[in-house]
Amino acid sequence: MNSTPATTPPPVPSGRPRLRLPGLLAGASLAVAAVAWGAWYGLSGRWRVSTDNAYVQGNIVQITPQTRGTVVAVGADNGDFVRAGDVLLRFDPSESRLALAAAEANLASVVRKVRGLYSDAGSARAEMAARQVAVDKASADFERRKGLAASGAIPVEELAHARDDLRLARTERDAVRKRFQTRQSLVDDTMLVSHPDVIVAQSALRAAFLEHARATVLAPVTGHIAKRGVQVGQRVQPGEPLMAVVPLREVWIEANFTETQLAGMRLGQPARIRVDMYGDEVSYDGKIQSLGIGTGSAFALLPAQNATGNWVKIAQRVPVRIALTRPEQLDAHPLRIGLSAHVDVDLRDRRGALLAHSPPGKPASETTVYRDQLAQADALIRRIVRAAAPAGDRTPEHS
Structure with a gap:
């Protein structure tokens, strides 16, 4: 005889449910984290933007x-x-030294030739004065003989000779005057050092001096x-x-922020920089020096062609230049060109401008190592001119 076993009824739950402690702890942790994040964002996070698309840049x-x-x-x-x-x-320096020596000799030769031009002009002036005296004497003799000839005291032939002497004196005076004008035109309104031939020789010497110095x-x-x-x-x-x-002491940071991060950025806002080379233990102080004038893709060698059938919008990045404000930090932890960096910018102070509105007051970069080369060439020129034109031979118009 078959017997069916009796079914055991399920247990009846007690009146009070059991608490799940792990779930409650997880929920509480999430709530605390959310509150902490909200507090951080309200007090600090919303005033900061950051990027790790940043690199050390500098002048090469x-x-x-x-x-x-x-x-x-x-x-x-x-x-x-x-x-x-x-x-x-x-x-x-062999070739440049020879060219310089030739330029020095050429300048000395030209100075002596120009001194000769001044001397020729002076001699022609003196000769013209002498010829004018001869003309005056011949004219006086002719006038005196003309009166004597009219009274019959001298023969007419003597008066004709006096007239011929006067004409000859005038002809010689006019010839000397033309020579004087020709010679004077070569030195007119000039001094020895400002004569065109001397200036050309000086320029050639400066060029040869610079070639040798270089x-x-x-x-x-x-x-x-x-x-x-x-x-x-x-x-x-x-x-x-x-x-x-x-110059590693003059490096800066180029941080590429997305276009959505730029709304609150202003010139002069402080920034904190960390580089992968030193990790989080070392940081640098900086400030925004300039905001890029265009996106990186706009200045690319092959700009993006967005007017195509298949187009996907991509958030663009704009380079922001961060100047390092404490050079002593670079002395303690020097940077290298191209190192990766992480940049945090504090946006609280928005009094700065978005773009520069005045030109820079000084050059962005300059050097003075070549400044004295022409001065040295000029000193050499003065020595050569003094040697070629001694002080005793120089007149006010020659000096």
Whole structure:
């Protein structure tokens, strides 16, 4: 006889549900995190924008020769520190030294020739004065003999001779006057140093002096050597890149922010920079120096062609230049060109302008290492002129 087993009824739940502690803790953590994030965003986060699309940039000063020549010495190698005015390269100076010597001799010769022109003009003036005296004497003799001839005291032939002497004196005076005018026109309204021939010779000497001085290539700025590719014995041409000087103390940060992050940005706003090389332990102080005039794609070699059938909108990025405001931080932790960086900008102060409204008050970059070269050439010219035209031979119109 088969018997069916009795079904056991399910347990009846108690009147009070059991609490799920892990779920409550997770919910509480989320609530606390949301409140903390809201507080952070309200107090600080909404006043900050950041990007890790940022890189260290700086001036890369290319060293290119101003004259052709053969390299005989290289004064610095990659990584070396140089100061403005230090010798980087020397070329064989033989050709430039010969050209300079020829220019010096030419100037001395021209100065002596011009002195001769002044002397010729003075001699012609004195001769013209003497001829005028002869004309006056002949004219007086003719007038006296004309009266005597009228009274019959002298024969008519003597009066004719007196008339011929007067005509001859006048002819010689006119010839001397023309010679004087010709010689005077060569030196008229000039002094020795401002005579056209002397100026041409001085210009040739300056050019030869600069050519000789440029056989020594100087560092235009203070910095570190990079990209050195020149070798001793190499024949180089003007404008050929030989090495570069990078002033690492003048670097800046180029941060590429999206266009949606630019609304609150103003010139002068403070920024905090961190670079991957040193990590979060090292930071740099900076400020916004300029906001880009266009997006990166607008100035690309091949700009984007958005008027196409298949088009996807992409948030554009604008380069923002961040100037480092504390150079001592660079002394402690120097940067290199091209390092990756992370930039945070504080947007609280919005009193600054969006764009610069006045031209810069000083050059963005300059060098003075070539400033004295022409002054040295002028000093050489003065010495040559003094030697070719001694003080005893110079008159006020010659000096």
